Amino acid sequence: MRDHPLATDAVLALGALVSMVVGSFASPHGAHGPTFGTRTPATFSLFLMVLGAAALVFRRRRPRVVLAVTIGLSLLELTSGEPRAPVAMCAVIALYTLASRTDRPTTWRVGVLTMAGLTGVAMLSGPLPWYAQENIGIFAWTGMAAAAGDAVRSRRAFIDAIRERAERAERTRDEEARRRVAEERLRIARDLHDVVAHHIALVNVQAGVAAHVMDKRPDQAKEALAHVRDASRSALNELRATVGLLRQSGDPEAPTEPAPGLAVLDDLVDTFRNAGLPVKVMVQLGRSAADTAPLPAAVDLAAYRVIQ
Structure with missing residues (x-):
């Protein structure tokens, strides 16, 4: 009709x-x-x-x-x-x-x-x-x-x-979804940059040490190369965990390890100590209970990335 x-x-x-x-x-x-x-x-x-x-x-x-x-x-x-x-x-x-x-x-x-x-x-x-x-x-x-x-x-x-x-609500919902996707991509890109920059810096330091002592102190050069291997492995693991966020529902299960934070700060510092750099960590705790309470996840991750 x-x-x-x-x-x-x-x-x-x-x-x-x-x-x-x-x-x-x-x-x-x-x-x-x-x-x-x-x-x-x-x-x-x-x-x-x-x-x-x-x-x-x-x-x-x-x-x-x-x-x-x-x-x-x-x-x-x-x-x-x-x-x-x-x-x-x-x-x-x-x-x-x-x-x-x-x-x-x-x-x-x-x-x-x-x-x-x-x-x-x-x-x-x-x-x-x-x-x-x-x-x-x-x-x-x-x-x-x-x-x-x-x-x-x-x-x-x-x-x-x-x-x-x-129709207007549908358009608004689509725009909001695209905005959230863009924000998530930017966050993941920042995490990838932090991970890669940290571990590439370690690899660069260890490779420089190995090149410097290769002829005179081969044992220390071998140790430096081992640290290069460990740093590259850590970089791959963190890259895999970050990229795992992009998996779809039908893809293999993403890693369930928690995001890095100040709780694993010692492991981060040890990577530089193993390169032969003297690193000292000083933690000043507050007097009130609020100062010693666990940090929010976003603040904890941000502090870890800053130190990294």
Whole structure:
């Protein structure tokens, strides 16, 4: 129906025409209610019904024009002096279409004018008294058409607003996810830089020692090379642990070792002591319990990286 709106409106117009023609054969003044087959519509009324149904085919393309045309056809039928035929149903459908596709003030202005115009002409023309049920029916149908169209328009606007908020929330969530990914990548890059810089500095020192004493003190050179091996192994282990954070859910399980902190400061200092550098560590503890309490993980890691 969305892909072929003109065909949909043509089917609706055909259904409206059939309903109007069938209704024109019914007489509402039977002894026990409406009766069929007691009257036949005039040719002029049938012609107006066909024109009104044809106008409904274009109700969504030109709603104002179609409403004006159907109101004119309804007024012609009401003032023709022929037995009443439900041509006004075309105006009812056209009024609903206009109400569902415009704003509320326009809906009620046009709706009140249509109700007053058609009902007033129906009451003042024809042999029936002004309070006849056909006249009241025109008033009721046009009022319900305006109200139903306004309700449909409000619901569509409400659904569109919800959809827009959902799309905006989705975009915001995606942007937040990308921002968090970028921050995590930056943090991992910093950790990688700290790890690599520390261990490459150790390897450089140990390699310099080994090159300096290779000829005169081969035993010390061998020890320095062993420290180079240990430092490179530690660098690989820390790189593996850091890069393990990037594993996906289906990848092998990441290492479960805790992040480095001041608790392993002695191991960090020993790597330099093994290179032959004199390193002294002085720890000054505070007097209050708050000063000796464990540091937050982020502060602990930052202090370790600074010393490293």
